[in-house]
Amino acid sequence: ENTGSGAVKSFLLPLTNAEKAHLSFINAQVGGSSLKLSETAVAEQPDLSFFKVDLKDSLQAGKTVNVEVELVLSHILSPYPEKIQQGEKQLVRFTGNHYALSPYTTTSQTTTVALPSPNIESYSRLKPTQATDNSITYGPYESVPAFAVDAMTLHYENNSPFLCVTRLERVIEVSHWGNIAIEETIDVLHTGAKLKGPFSRYDYQREHNAYSSIKSFKTVMPASAKDVYYRDEIGNISTSHMRVQDDAVEVDLRPRFPLFGGWKTHYKLGYNVPSYEYMYNSGDDYILKMRLLDHVFDDLVVDELEVTIILPEGVRDIKLDTPYPVEHLPEGLHYTYLDTVGRPVIKAVARNLVENHIQDFTLNYTFPTVLMLQEPILIVLAFFILFLTVILYVRLDLTLSKDEAMEAKMRVSSNCELVHGHHDTRAASYEKLEEELHKLKASKDVVQSQTATKKLIQSIRDESQSINDIAAKIRLDNAEYADKVVELQKHDKVVRECVTTQLSNVEKLVSGKMSKQAYMDADAPLHKKKEESLEKTKSVLTGI
Numbered sequence: 001e002n003t004g005s006g007a008v009k010s011f012l013l014p015l016t017n018a019e020k021a022h023l024s025f026i027n028a029q030v031g032g033s034s035l036k037l038s039e040t041a042v043a044e045q046p047d048l049s050f051f052k053v054d055l056k057d058s059l060q061a062g063k064t065v066n067v068e069v070e071l072v073l074s075h076i077l078s079p080y081p082e083k084i085q086q087g088e089k090q091l092v093r094f095t096g097n098h099y100a101l102s103p104y105t106t107t108s109q110t111t112t113v114a115l116p117s118p119n120i121e122s123y124s125r126l127k128p129t130q131a132t133d134n135s136i137t138y139g140p141y142e143s144v145p146a147f148a149v150d151a152m153t154l155h156y157e158n159n160s161p162f163l164c165v166t167r168l169e170r171v172i173e174v175s176h177w178g179n180i181a182i183e184e185t186i187d188v189l190h191t192g193a194k195l196k197g198p199f200s201r202y203d204y205q206r207e208h209n210a211y212s213s214i215k216s217f218k219t220v221m222p223a224s225a226k227d228v229y230y231r232d233e234i235g236n237i238s239t240s241h242m243r244v245q246d247d248a249v250e251v252d253l254r255p256r257f258p259l260f261g262g263w264k265t266h267y268k269l270g271y272n273v274p275s276y277e278y279m280y281n282s283g284d285d286y287i288l289k290m291r292l293l294d295h296v297f298d299d300l301v302v303d304e305l306e307v308t309i310i311l312p313e314g315v316r317d318i319k320l321d322t323p324y325p326v327e328h329l330p331e332g333l334h335y336t337y338l339d340t341v342g343r344p345v346i347k348a349v350a351r352n353l354v355e356n357h358i359q360d361f362t363l364n365y366t367f368p369t370v371l372m373l374q375e376p377i378l379i380v381l382a383f384f385i386l387f388l389t390v391i392l393y394v395r396l397d398l399t400l401s402k403d404e405a406m407e408a409k410m411r412v413s414s415n416c417e418l419v420h421g422h423h424d425t426r427a428a429s430y431e432k433l434e435e436e437l438h439k440l441k442a443s444k445d446v447v448q449s450q451t452a453t454k455k456l457i458q459s460i461r462d463e464s465q466s467i468n469d470i471a472a473k474i475r476l477d478n479a480e481y482a483d484k485v486v487e488l489q490k491h492d493k494v495v496r497e498c499v500t501t502q503l504s505n506v507e508k509l510v511s512g513k514m515s516k517q518a519y520m521d522a523d524a525p526l527h528k529k530k531e532e533s534l535e536k537t538k539s540v541l542t543g544i
Helices: 017-022 201-207 369-395 404-443 446-477 479-511 516-542
Strands: 008-016 023-030 036-040 048-059 068-073 091-097 106-114 120-123 129-131 135-144 151-157 163-175 179-190 217-221 226-231 240-244 249-253 264-274 279-282 285-291 301-310 316-321 327-334 343-354 360-366
Touching (some): 008 023, 017 068, 023 036, 023 048, 106 151, 249 264, 404 479, 479 516
Parallel strands (some): 163 301
Antiparallel strands (some): 008 048, 023 068, 091 151, 120 151, 129 135, 217 249, 279 285
């Protein structure tokens, strides 16, 4: 209420040094509309800290306005006792002021303390005081003078999770190809009463009486989050459960071990979100709007937050606007695949944060659309250079001098393969000759048989001549292999003579010039001789 004679535009809000040291968030609002606060000093009160609250409209003399002020203090509760055993309940102590500290005379005021448990060990009293199951009400107090202080002390049971994020590294990697990758590296510490004595997992699982320990906690991510992973130095932590809801994705994180007072854990949590939900553009001008700090667990306290924003290569004219003051670190570059000059990196650090700081930042920058072609062009060039290098490499002879022995060995190997090829063709002709012999015996058509066999015999002679020519080439490089080819030809000559004689005897047989008994007597040694030569031929071939 303005009890003066003139209009006022602002008023002062004092804090004790203890409150200022633990202050994480402060806000003043009228009818849901936040007011501007600025820190100031009052010379007459050097032991107090002051915030100046600017009203939206001047408050005229005799008029009143209802202002709601919210303060969030972190690390203000202290475990008492500081150490407890595994099965004990946790007690904490709070020290404050029965009055709401004000630089003005207060006509009437009431202080209500809401507690998480009805188990109260002790509490200070300043009449009138009324205690119920989960709350203590001090007052109402009438005509409280300015800067009135009366110590308040509370000692009560509090088994709430005393989790604190000592350090959070949040990396946001922006891609104009439709994806934003987010990874958070988190150090979590249990700041409650420390565990006294050894930890027994058997008792922990059997009795379930570790009241202040933390088995798991819930993290809330955007509804569009996908490809979620939860890991630490050892690897993936599989004791997590994810629930996809309409407005969020909830992940129940369970560390590898329960957390007692003084215990800590370290893990990484990452996921991807579509860029169209957080990125807006007009031509080459872009705006990225995302949370500077996101939900980690309920009643969040973060001692130190470092946010790293990795932008696409070629971005310029970068401007970062944050919802609350942060420390800007020097810009840097980040290199990954298909980068040439590096991607711009924006870093900011903030400390002593709570859930009220889960707000959006705005990042303005310029990105020429033509640079979207950079990565496809680089991929095409990379493959072109690779193929060109392979083409040149297979055609270059980088030897300083010729290796005659190696070249001779390669020539001999190549010629030996040719010998095998010609011999295979010759062997096929021999098989066809055998078939003609059987046909002649059945049909007794000598004229037709002579026509077919003449061509086959000529083919065998041509292949033999080719092998002789190759043997001459082999002898220039390796006499040993040439001798083996000559031996092969000698055995093949025996085979050819035997086959020719057999053919002649069959013709005599079918024409009646030779008796059947005489034919059989002549064919038996020829067949044996032919088979022996064929075996010798196979033996020689294995050595060529």
